[in-house]
Amino acid sequence: MSDTPEELDRHAMKMAKKKAARDKIMATKTDKKGLVIVHTGKGKGKSSAAFGMIFRCIAHDMQCAVVQFIKGGMSTGERDLILGKFTDICAFHTMGEGFTWETQDKSRDMEMAGAAWEKAKELIRDPANTMVLLDEINIALRYDYIDVNDVVAFLRDEKPEMTHVVLTGRNAKDELIELADLVTEMELVKHPFRSGIKAQIGVEY
Numbered sequence: 001m002s003d004t005p006e007e008l009d010r011h012a013m014k015m016a017k018k019k020a021a022r023d024k025i026m027a028t029k030t031d032k033k034g035l036v037i038v039h040t041g042k043g044k045g046k047s048s049a050a051f052g053m054i055f056r057c058i059a060h061d062m063q064c065a066v067v068q069f070i071k072g073g074m075s076t077g078e079r080d081l082i083l084g085k086f087t088d089i090c091a092f093h094t095m096g097e098g099f100t101w102e103t104q105d106k107s108r109d110m111e112m113a114g115a116a117w118e119k120a121k122e123l124i125r126d127p128a129n130t131m132v133l134l135d136e137i138n139i140a141l142r143y144d145y146i147d148v149n150d151v152v153a154f155l156r157d158e159k160p161e162m163t164h165v166v167l168t169g170r171n172a173k174d175e176l177i178e179l180a181d182l183v184t185e186m187e188l189v190k191h192p193f194r195s196g197i198k199a200q201i202g203v204e205y
Helices: 005-026 046-059 077-085 106-125 137-142 148-157 174-179
Strands: 036-040 064-068 090-094 131-135 164-168 182-185
Touching: 036 046, 036 174, 046 064, 046 077, 046 090, 046 131, 046 164, 064 106, 077 090, 090 106, 106 131, 106 137, 106 148, 137 148, 137 164, 148 174
Parallel strands: 036 164, 036 182, 064 090, 064 131, 131 164
Antiparallel strands: none
C-alpha cells in the first residue's frame, strides 16, 4: 500500500526535524580523541568486534598492533590473516600460553602476562600506532596477574592523545570501566556450546 502525498510530506518534515536536532548535537562534539574501549560480558563477540576495528584500521592504512594476553599460539583466522598479509601495518604478538585452566601454572601465567603488558606499553607509547588491541587482558586482570591500578594509571597518564586502546575479556574491572570512554557488555542470550556444539572454525576462530 502506497503512502499518500500528505503522509509522505509528514514523514519528510519529521525526518527534517530529526536531522536538525542531530546536527545541533553533533555541533557540540569534539573532532577526535584517542579512545579507551572495553569489550566485556559473558556473551560472544568481544574479540571478534575488536578485530573488526583492527581490520578497519588496516583497510585505512593506519598502523596498529595486537597483543594477545591469554590465548596460546593456536591458529585463528584473524591471527593467520594478519601474520600472512599485514605484518607491515599490524604488529601481532601472541604472549600467552593458553587459559589458566590449561597451563595450571600461576607463576608462569603471571610472568607471561607481565611480559605481555610490557609489550603492550611499548606499542601504545609508539605514536605511529593508531590502535592497539589488548586481547583478553581483562582475564589477566581478573586473576591479578597484572595490577589494574598500573594499567589504569598508564592509560590515563601515558597513552598518546590520539591512540585508541581496546581491551577485551570477561569481568572487566570497575576501575577500567570508569576510565574507559566506550564500554560494551556482550550479553549472553543463547550459545551453541550449551547445546553440545564445540567452537567452530569461522565462527569462534
